[in-house]
Every structure is written in C-alpha cells, then in structure tokens.
Amino acid sequence: MAGRGVTIADVAARAGVAASTVSYVLSGKRSISPETADRVMAAVADLGYHPHAGARALASRRAGVVAMMLPLRDGMHLPVLMQFASGAVTEARRHDQDVLLMTADEGPAGLARVAASAIVDGLILMDVEVRDPRVEALRRLGLPSVLIGFPADAEGLTCVDLDFEAAGRVCAQYLVERGCGDIALLGASEAVYARRTGFAERVREGFLSRNAARAEVWPCPDDAASVQRTVKELLTSKPELTGLAVHNEPAVGHVMHALADAGRRVGEDFHVVVIGPDEVAERTHPQLPSVLVPAETLAETAVRHLMRKLDGIDVPDSTLIEPQLTLR
Amino acid sequence: MAGRGVTIADVAARAGVAASTVSYVLSGKRSISPETADRVMAAVADLGYHPHAGARALASRRAGVVAMMLPLRDGMHLPVLMQFASGAVTEARRHDQDVLLMTADEGPAGLARVAASAIVDGLILMDVEVRDPRVEALRRLGLPSVLIGFPADAEGLTCVDLDFEAAGRVCAQYLVERGCGDIALLGASEAVYARRTGFAERVREGFLSRNAARAEVWPCPDDAASVQRTVKELLTSKPELTGLAVHNEPAVGHVMHALADAGRRVGEDFHVVVIGPDEVAERTHPQLPSVLVPAETLAETAVRHLMRKLDGIDVPDSTLIEPQLTLR
DNA sequence: CCTGATCATCGAAGCGCTTCGACGGACCCT
DNA sequence: AGGGTCCGTCGAAGCGCTTCGATGATCAGG
Known part of the structure; x- marks a missing residue:
C-alpha cells in the first residue's frame, strides 16, 4: 500500500523469492514460472512497488x-x-x-x-x-x-519533418481541381527563405511541380502594407489568376482584405488555401482550407x-x- | 575532454586525491584546502566530468x-x-x-x-x-x-496564485480614476463561477471593495449574442455607466462591438479594462489596459x-x- | 537408471556516488 | 613538552537495482 521506501528486497521477501527473481519477472529478461511470476506481481501490487529510478539507471545504464x-x-x-x-x-x-x-x-x-x-x-x-x-x-x-x-x-x-514538398503539391492540386487557371504561392518574406532555405524551397518546388506553366511563387513580407501591395501587383500582372496558396501565417488576414478590396470573392470566383495552423485558417471569412503542420x-x-x-x-x-x- | 564514461574515480586519480575528496569539493559539504580544491576542479574541467545522475540520486536520495x-x-x-x-x-x-x-x-x-x-x-x-x-x-x-x-x-x-482580489480592486481603481461614475464588472459565465468559485469570487470582491455603491458585477456567457444582450441590458439599467472591467477573455471582442453599436466611444467617453492575457487586450481597437496573469x-x-x-x-x-x- | 540438456531460481558482484567514522598532522593552550 | 582541538583527507560501507555465472530440479533419450 505504501510506495515510498519499498524496495525490491521487500517485494522479494513478501513473494518468497530472491531479489533477482523479482527483477527478472519485471523485466522479462529470463523466463520465470507463471506461479512465481504471479506471486511476485501480487507482492508488487500489494506494496505499491515502483523501482527506484536512480538505482535502475545506475545498474542498467538506462535512465528511462x-x-x-x-x-x-x-x-x-x-x-x-x-x-x-x-x-x-x-x-x-x-x-x-x-x-x-x-x-x-x-x-x-x-x-x-x-x-x-x-x-x-x-x-x-x-x-x-x-x-x-x-x-x-x-x-x-x-x-x-x-x-x-x-x-x-x-x-x-535521424530527422523527421512534414513533407513540405508534398504540401506545396497538395495546395496546387487543390487549386487546379477548383478550376483555377493561373495560380500563385504567396510565400514568406525573403528573410525566412534565407534562414531555413530547405523548408520554404521545398514548398515552392512542390507547388510548381503540379502545373508549372501557370504557377508562380511570390515571396512577401507579412505587414499589412506589403501584403496589400504584393497582392495588387500579383493580380495586375496575372489577370487570370484565380487561385492563391498562402504560406505565411501572419499575412493570411491581410491577404483576405486585399482580395476583398480588389473585388475578388473568395470561395466563389477565387480560391485560397493556407499552409499553416488551423486557427489561422479558421479566423477568416470564409474559413479557408489548409494544410497544417501535424505537430x-x-x-x-x-x-x-x-x-x-x-x-x-x-x-x-x-x-x-x-x-x-x-x-x- | 570526453564526458561520457568519466567517473569520480577518474577525476580523483587525475587530481591525486580520494574519490570522497572530489565529492566534498563538488558539494562543499566539508572544508577542503584551496590547493586541493583547485586541483580537483582542474581535473573536473579537463575530463569534462559530470556526476552520474542515477548514482547521485541513489547515494544522496536527491534526484536533482x-x-x-x-x-x-x-x-x-x-x-x-x-x-x-x-x-x-x-x-x-x-x-x-x-x-x-x-x-x-x-x-x-x-x-x-x-x-x-x-x-x-x-x-x-x-x-x-x-x-x-x-x-x-x-x-x-x-x-x-x-x-x-x-x-x-x-x-x-503550499499554494501560489495571482492575487485576484487585488486585480479586481486595481480595475475598479483604474475606472474610478478615469472619472467613471457607475462601473461594472462583466464576469465569466455562471459555469466558470461554479467550477472555480474561489478565483472569480475574489475578483468580484476586489472590484466591489473600491466603490461598492456605484459598482455592479454581471456574469455573462462568452458567445457574441449573449454578450450583445448583456451589454445592452447593462447600459439600459445603468444609464450613467461609463466604466467596464471585463474578466472574460473570449468576450472582450464582442464587448467592444456591443459598445460601438451602442454609440460608446471607448477611450473617450467610456473606459474598459481587461483581466486577461496581453494578446486579448492588444487585439482590440483601441487597445485596452489590462491586468494579466503573470505566468x-x-x-x-x-x-x-x-x-x-x-x-x-x-x-x-x-x-x-x-x-x-x-x-x- | 544414468547422462546431458533445459528450466527456474539464487547469490554475489558491481554500477558511481555520498557519507560516516577514523586518522594523522598542525596548532593552541598550559 | 604533553594534551586537546581542529582541519583536511582517506577508506569503506552502503544506496537499490541489474546481470552474470552457478546450482538444483526436471525431463527426455539411450
């Protein structure tokens, strides 16, 4: 029942076996007869035994x-x-x-x-x-x-990460399926590209892989004015643009405003998809489809x-x- | 230089002392001559020695x-x-x-x-x-x-927490100092009051302690409609109300809308103060003064x-x- | 019925550290 | 000079666990 101060010796005594036997029951590193094992497990439960982490680490060279x-x-x-x-x-x-x-x-x-x-x-x-x-x-x-x-x-x-290239591809795919002709990826500011080339680059490549001829990638700072300007330029330079992927969390809200100002109705004649957390994509009107980092x-x-x-x-x-x- | 596998015995050998002496130098639990201590510390540095956490925990009954x-x-x-x-x-x-x-x-x-x-x-x-x-x-x-x-x-x-009563008092104080006549605290929904009475209660008491005659506390759910309604009732029932403290994070935005709808100009003829995180108080126009939980x-x-x-x-x-x- | 293999269990030796008691030397007092 | 203190250091005993080799017991094969 206790817990504090119960050692493997106490368990061994109560089960009528040697301490090493208890250890083997617990670790399964040697075969122990079912009857003995049962008795040991009962003693463990009765006493509320938990192995001392330090002792275990010392003896087994594994800290857990x-x-x-x-x-x-x-x-x-x-x-x-x-x-x-x-x-x-x-x-x-x-x-x-x-x-x-x-x-x-x-x-x-x-x-x-x-x-x-x-x-x-x-x-x-x-x-x-x-x-x-x-x-x-x-x-x-x-x-x-x-x-x-x-x-x-x-x-x-050993490295693990989101497949950013696939993310870019999925976004392009989504826009193409919605019937968008020209599409663009509004990326992070140049600074981010510089800092962690890998990940932004990979999104770009994935995005372009789907329909390269009619896709473009525009980096963009995330303040309201820059986004406003970038979106305007983008719409001017590509009049047939009807699909946009945004890989720039803080810019998403501004992008929506800029599109509204330009008379584009998102969800109807224009499509936007976000690479970023759910909250960002949920905070807009209308809410946007998104690819998130599956933390x-x-x-x-x-x-x-x-x-x-x-x-x-x-x-x-x-x-x-x-x-x-x-x-x- | 190594680190991995360096034991106190290695350090002791290199410094020409007993292992226990090294231990005492490191823990300071017995006085050791400066010369010896220096030699030991040098050996520790040379070898990149760090005590084995498990062994230490086992012997000292302190895990660190x-x-x-x-x-x-x-x-x-x-x-x-x-x-x-x-x-x-x-x-x-x-x-x-x-x-x-x-x-x-x-x-x-x-x-x-x-x-x-x-x-x-x-x-x-x-x-x-x-x-x-x-x-x-x-x-x-x-x-x-x-x-x-x-x-x-x-x-x-042993418990530690924000002094919520003082928080309530500070908010009332702020509003009174701004010349507000009648003031109110818009609290959390009844449910929250029920769940952790202590903390909501304490804010209320602090708030009322400042100028009880002209202060009221209104609980309020946090959905837009409820807030809209509560604020409207509040303004009707207390026409001279010019100061509001909001202790309900999600409701803050809605409160601001409701006040605007009612023609109150926050920061000019009306004052609002928030009990909640900075982001909530910064996301409004105008930004609001706030008391935060100092995590x-x-x-x-x-x-x-x-x-x-x-x-x-x-x-x-x-x-x-x-x-x-x-x-x- | 003896031999060798297999199985279940035991005892003892550490793992690397802290801590306690002991011990020699330096120092002070008389 | 002798006795008592105090200081700095040492050696040994554990802390609670895992693991290795050893030991009976059990069983199949000849």
Whole structure:
C-alpha cells in the first residue's frame, strides 16, 4: 500500500523469492514460472512497488528518460509547440519513459551535461535550424537523438519533418481541381527563405511541380502594407489568376482584405488555401482550407524513432510526414 | 575532454586525491584546502566530468529533478502555459535542477509513480481546481510540492496564485480614476463561477471593495449574442455607466462591438479594462489596459518555494502575486 | 537408471556516488 | 613538552537495482 521506501528486497521477501527473481519477472529478461511470476506481481501490487529510478539507471545504464529540447522563449507558434510537447510526452509514456524538458537556450553545453550525467537516454531536438550549433555537439556526443526539421548537414542524423514538398503539391492540386487557371504561392518574406532555405524551397518546388506553366511563387513580407501591395501587383500582372496558396501565417488576414478590396470573392470566383495552423485558417471569412503542420504526429514519430534507436533497431535517416489538407 | 564514461574515480586519480575528496569539493559539504580544491576542479574541467545522475540520486536520495504537471491537452490558454513552462525550467536550472514534464492526465497514479520511483524530489502542479483528486494524492504521498491555484482545502499545502482580489480592486481603481461614475464588472459565465468559485469570487470582491455603491458585477456567457444582450441590458439599467472591467477573455471582442453599436466611444467617453492575457487586450481597437496573469513570475515563485521546501526551509502556505496593470 | 540438456531460481558482484567514522598532522593552550 | 582541538583527507560501507555465472530440479533419450 505504501510506495515510498519499498524496495525490491521487500517485494522479494513478501513473494518468497530472491531479489533477482523479482527483477527478472519485471523485466522479462529470463523466463520465470507463471506461479512465481504471479506471486511476485501480487507482492508488487500489494506494496505499491515502483523501482527506484536512480538505482535502475545506475545498474542498467538506462535512465528511462528522454530529453526534449524546445525553443521555449521566442516567437515559435505556440499551439504547435504545445501539441508537440503533449504528443511527445504521451508517446513516451507509452514506452514507459519520462520526458525531461529543456529549453533551447541551454544550447550545446546543456546537451553535453545531460549526456555526461546519463540523466537521459536520448534526445529530441525541436525546431532545428539549417545552421545549428547543437547539431555538431550532438554528433560529437553520440547521444541517440531525433531531430524535428533538417539541418544543412543531416549526415548520420535521424530527422523527421512534414513533407513540405508534398504540401506545396497538395495546395496546387487543390487549386487546379477548383478550376483555377493561373495560380500563385504567396510565400514568406525573403528573410525566412534565407534562414531555413530547405523548408520554404521545398514548398515552392512542390507547388510548381503540379502545373508549372501557370504557377508562380511570390515571396512577401507579412505587414499589412506589403501584403496589400504584393497582392495588387500579383493580380495586375496575372489577370487570370484565380487561385492563391498562402504560406505565411501572419499575412493570411491581410491577404483576405486585399482580395476583398480588389473585388475578388473568395470561395466563389477565387480560391485560397493556407499552409499553416488551423486557427489561422479558421479566423477568416470564409474559413479557408489548409494544410497544417501535424505537430502531434511529428512528435509521436520522433519519439517512436528514438525508442527504436535506443533498442538498437535501425530507423530511416529521414522521415517525411504526409501533409493533410483540411477542407472547410 | 570526453564526458561520457568519466567517473569520480577518474577525476580523483587525475587530481591525486580520494574519490570522497572530489565529492566534498563538488558539494562543499566539508572544508577542503584551496590547493586541493583547485586541483580537483582542474581535473573536473579537463575530463569534462559530470556526476552520474542515477548514482547521485541513489547515494544522496536527491534526484536533482522536479516534476511539473501541466494540463497539456485541453483549452488552457497557451501563451500562459508556455510562459509558465519556460519560467519554471529557467528558474529550476538556476538551482541546478532539471524539470520532468508530466501531463495532468497521468493523474494521481502518475504522482504515485514519480514519488515511489524517486525520480523527482518535488512537484509543481499547475492549474489546480477546487475539487482536484490529485490534491488528495499529493497529501497522502507527502511529496514536497507547490500548487499554482487554490484547491478547496489548501490545508497544509503550499499554494501560489495571482492575487485576484487585488486585480479586481486595481480595475475598479483604474475606472474610478478615469472619472467613471457607475462601473461594472462583466464576469465569466455562471459555469466558470461554479467550477472555480474561489478565483472569480475574489475578483468580484476586489472590484466591489473600491466603490461598492456605484459598482455592479454581471456574469455573462462568452458567445457574441449573449454578450450583445448583456451589454445592452447593462447600459439600459445603468444609464450613467461609463466604466467596464471585463474578466472574460473570449468576450472582450464582442464587448467592444456591443459598445460601438451602442454609440460608446471607448477611450473617450467610456473606459474598459481587461483581466486577461496581453494578446486579448492588444487585439482590440483601441487597445485596452489590462491586468494579466503573470505566468512567468508565478512559475519562478513556485520553483523557488519548492527549492526552499526541499532544503527544509519554511515557506508561507499561501503566496499571492501582486497584479500589474498595463496601460496602453 | 544414468547422462546431458533445459528450466527456474539464487547469490554475489558491481554500477558511481555520498557519507560516516577514523586518522594523522598542525596548532593552541598550559 | 604533553594534551586537546581542529582541519583536511582517506577508506569503506552502503544506496537499490541489474546481470552474470552457478546450482538444483526436471525431463527426455539411450
């Protein structure tokens, strides 16, 4: 009934077996007769026994904890972060692991610390950038890890991310199916393209792959004035444009205004699709179809891959999650 | 330089001392001569030594980890949650502790598990409700803990929260200072009052304490129609009303529309103040002054209190954080 | 009925650390 | 000079678990 202070010896005594036998029942690493196993499990339940995490870590060289490093401070999109954290914790618990939360600003030193102190068995690194000092540290430390996102040099690393190319393709597809003639992708500002080339580039390529002849990609800053201007220029330069994909969260609202100002009726003679979180696509009138970053799935996949690696099972270096188009 | 696999014995050998001496240098629990200490610290740095967390936990009965249980799934206000997590991790690291992330849906069983496995030394429980099964478990387990929020029976527990009564008072004060004659508090729907009486009640009392004769409190659901109706009734029944405090996040936008419909010009002949997150108060035209839930401060205070408790130092059972009014 | 294999269980040896008691030397007091 | 303190350091004993090799017991095959 207690819990606090119950050791494996107590369980062993109550079940009338050796401590090692209890350990084997619990881990299943040697075969134990069903009768003995039952008696042990009953004792465990009676006493409310839980193995001491530290002792277990010391003896087995497995902490039963994985670290999750999140960019907790800056302008990351919050809902995505939460879904991610929630997905990771839930999946980890399914594998009987706990999750240690680290902030990205602990940086490489933080990684070195958790690796050396053996406080965690592995690591999930979120929001990896193209040039990320943590990536080098990771490689040096040899700590099993899974990254969300792709750094410039992913050699030998396990990475998971949304298949952004497919996302671009899905958006183009959607617009073409709606009968749009000319279509365009309104992207992020140049700055974002510069910072994480990979991901914006991949959306562009996917978008253009569908109907390249009549598709264009326009980068665009996200302030109201720039969006207003960009949309105006776009409509002028391509009079037959009737479909627009927007891969720029903060700009979505402004885009809708600019289209309304230009006399386009979205949902009727004009179509818009968003790459971004649900809330953004739901806050407009009319609500827009969207492809979202499936944070929960990403987290689950990352954790699952990490567990595999810890068990010495091979996982693919690179895993791309299929985008899901939500109609509204 | 290595890190992985470096033990205290390696450090001891390199510094030419006994392992226990290294331990004492690191913990400061016995006096060691400066020369020896220097040599040890040099060896630690050279080898990149970090104590093995499991071994340390086993021998010292201190894990160096605290758990943080968050409601990661449901409709909690996200920015608050993130600020909270970020504040807690940062403060914990200052005390050389790590943070284990748990979801509220692990419930009492989760608490029992982490307590019995000694994987954490203490616990921070966020978003405590008036009737919370975890609270009873906590008391039973005797795990050192700090709660954010006040359960019905806080006897013997350490709780931290915003001083909601002061928040109500500050809002009334603000309106009175703006020369408002009659003022009102538009509160949450009855349901919220029912769920966590404490906190809504306390705002009401604070609000009424300032100028009770000319102040009223109106509960209100948060859908557009209800808000529209409530505001209209309010303005009719109190023609001299020129100041309104809104303690109902989702309703704020609707309140502004209703006031505009009624011809009130907020910021000129009418004043509104919000109790809620910054984003809500910033999304209106004009932006509104507001009292926010200081998540980061709450988290830091909670962690600090927990550290104290772990060190056997007394902390107050109940700590109320002063509200801060942000003018805009 | 003996041999060798297989199965279920045990005991002991660590895992890397903290902590307690002990011990020699330096220092102070008389 | 002798006794008592205090200081700095050491060695050994565990913390609670896993894991390895060993040990009986059981059983099939000859």
